[in-house]
Amino acid sequence: SAVISQKPSRDICQRGTSLTIQCQVDSQVTMMFWYRQQPGQSLTLIATANQGSEATYESGFVIDKFPISRPNLTFSTLTVSNMSPEDSSIYLCSVGSGQPQHFGDGTRLSIL
């Protein structure tokens, strides 16, 4: 199974700032997924990142707020822009267009 390194593991940020989360996989994968879990909510897919094309965003998520890069088949970044307290969440990357999916350890983000 894929080994996924995600960083930072946690951060506390000021509102209005931006944070970029990195996800590194130990093997080449076609699709990477970015999820968010707000307090008390389910894991919700933000976007699917494909190498060589623009990310596909789910309803309620936009590129200006959550820009994603996918420069190669082993790496992706998610930026949370212009943060507000509502962005306080756990952010997870995952891989696995097959089954099951494998997840990073997550980024626990708090906005003051």
Place this chain on the structure above:
Amino acid sequence: ILNVEQSPQSLHVQEGDSTNFTCSFPSSNFYALHWYRWETAKSPEALFVMTLNGDEKKKGRISATLNTKEGYSYLYIKGSQPEDSATYLCAFRFEAGGTSYGKLTFGQGTILTVHP
């Protein structure tokens, strides 16, 4: 909008008790149902991927069943141990191609606490 519901939201049991949770999902366009265990400060760990109606899978003291016609899955833990304390997530994957390939819709999870 896909609705994946899990119950109960939380559960407290004593060590040695057996317990079970429910996941309900749409019964149409079914592709797969996943179960994950998510311990605090760790990544979600895959327990089962179930694809066939009537499937039963087992991993140690944990087992799961699947009914795709009525849209539910049960997860059972026999003889709960404190190390079983975690959030148990189910996730539904529907049959679709293109950009939906591999996409999972998660339930809110069941938080299990096993008291020694």
